[in-house]
Amino acid sequence: MFAGEASSVAAAPLPNAPVASPAEAKSDPAPADDPPVVVEVQPSPRRARWFGTLRAGAAYRWALRESLVGGVFEGELGAQDHRLAGGVRLRVEAGKMRAGLPYQVVTIGPSLWLPPIADRLRVGMGLEAGAFLLSRRSDPGAVMWTVAWGGRLDAAVDLARVGTTGGVYFAVNVAAQALTAAPFPVTVVTGAAFGYRP
């Protein structure tokens, strides 16, 4: 999902093998035919860097006792260190109720990505608040709307590296939100998206 993790670097079989520290170099000079030395490169945990990502995908939502299908665009901006990433996430979803009416959901809230739980696999979570809008058919251009707020869980797997730090990944998520003034007060949404982080 994001770069800056601890990594093991196998030193190339150079004529003079790499040395861990100047002190070691003085006390224990390595013979020329020693095997390659593995040096653990640990970035400083305190070093925080910018974190940003964009995602686009599809979502299935159950709301107002109806099924809704739409497209999603998400952006996150925040900070990361070698383990965690977090920031603010803006999410825009637009689509159509299967029964016919167009809808839009716009939310914003904090997000947090945890350290990897498996190779290239990360999970995240977040809170979000915003508005659920439903277009009127009787009065084109007018909308009915209500406040939506809730939480979500995400999982992302890296697909390909782009450049030195960037990458493309695939993410899935599930979220539940409360609707403050609606015939049924809960909406559940699940989705899948492809993302890019610079």
Place this chain on the structure above:
Amino acid sequence: MTTVRKRARRYLQRLALAAAALLVLMADGGISGDELQCELAVDHLLTCCPELGTVGVSCVRSGCGGAMVPDLDESRADCLRSASCEQLRALGVCEVATWEPRPSCLPPCMAKVPRCQ
């Protein structure tokens, strides 16, 4: 004393923030069940009868105590939604001339709604 004042001020600020957030949550327009059913019925109506173009049906609920209600009540909206396009055409719903005055409308009433039984 200064510390107590600062704490009190912070507490009041948080309280005001929470009250403002609550007001925002309470102040939204909301989606009422009858408005939703009315809009879905109008959508079905316009899908089955594209020649209608636009329908002069209001699905808005507003006013103090809901004084303004959707022209299509929930039972009529359910009836329209559950009917197929062929049934709606057979009922004459696609011809505005066959529409009837809204039952709860007081004269002089201009609002007309499709029949559905």
